[in-house]
Amino acid sequence: MQNIRHRIFGLLGILLVYFNCSAQNTIPKIDTTHLLKKFRFLAFPAVSYAPETRIAFGIAGIALFRLGNDVKNTAPSQIGLGLGYTQNNQELFYMPFQVYTNRNMYNIYGEAGYYKYNYYYYGIGTHEIPRELYSANYPRIKISVLRKWLPHYYAGIRYQYENYQIVQTVPGGELASGTIPGSQGSITGGLGIVQIIDKRDTVLYPTKGYWMELALMFNTTSLGSTNNYQQYSYDVTYYKRVYKNVVWANELFTKYLNGIAPFEQYAFLGGNKKLRGFYEGRYRDKHELILQTEFRSQLYKRFGAAVFGGAGFLGGDGEYVRFNLPKFAYGAGLRYVVNKNDHLNLRLDYAIGNGEGQFYATFGEAF
Secondary structure (H helix, E strand, O other), X not given: OOOOHHHOOHHHHHOOOOOOOOOOOOOOOOOOHHHHHOOEEEEEEEEEEEOOOEEEEEEEEEEEEOOOOOHHHOOOEEEEEEEEEEOOOOEEEEEEEEXXXXXXXXXXXXXXXXXXXXXXXEEEOOEEEEXXXXXXXXXXXXXXXXXXXXXXXXXXXXXXXXXXXXEEOOOOOOOOOOOOOOOOOEEEEEEEEEEEEEOOOOOOOOOOEEEEEEEEEEEOHHHOOOOOEEEEEEEXXXXXXXXXXXXXXXXXXXXXXXXOOOHHHOEEEEOOOEOOOOOOOOEEEOEEEEEEEEEEEEEEOOEEXXXXXXXXXXXXXXXXXXXXXXXXXXXXXXXXEEEOOOOEEEEEEEEEEOOEEEEEEEEOOOO
């Protein structure tokens, strides 16, 4: 399963930042160069409760800074760090990062972490089963190095590694049977090509323009993978200011798997980015298409709000996605600007999917 961090600790997720954004060419106008060069760090303890974790507590932080001499034309870099523990003996170490070199010539981003966690498994595709709780331990490394070749075009390579060790399953359950690829554990090792076109006006809170990413990943036994398979993904977001402080944001995301991939690498719906309102991994299959829309508005000084909705579609072997079986979610949230220089928001969202509500607290926008 990908994008794990946002379901792990609730309020701890406020500080475990996954900046799934990329280099841009226009930097927000700040008062002085001195402010742009300023190093900023936020850190504090957090406590939350969820059925999966019971009481969870930890510490986390985020550092914001700019590299190079031309800080006015260099995007802000971010490095996050999180440590957590739960009443269910779940442990997490997570470090996301996004680094821009001078004038955004190179964009280096990704994540490194180690997880000991419990998940719910609900089956694959249209084959749904009563949820099964399983435990997995794994390190994860994912890094992308992109170079700017044209004013708005970046291309480079991505490497990913994950050693997914399943340590406990439900006796007699589907995962325990070993019939699901990866249910006895798996290793993912892959190398791929990433291309990005970025014409947003800012990185952390775009108000106009668009961003596109095309990623082609090849996981092979020669790179350490348990099996050979390929992952293809396309992500495009579009932003438009429709009235004063109101921004209309839209996203189309699709993922396609080819070959024998472990189930935790399958496409899924849910989490705090890809169709808020569903438990992360509540629905999964080899392929997916997600459409999301959101209206964002600044209300008063540092405070803002948003309303959003989306639809998700999944598909398996022999099909792209099942358009006749959509999954819908919708919700609303509050925003608080914690860094006015770069418009970094604290995001509090409540979303509903299948009639059940989910709460999310994190930094940065969903897309």
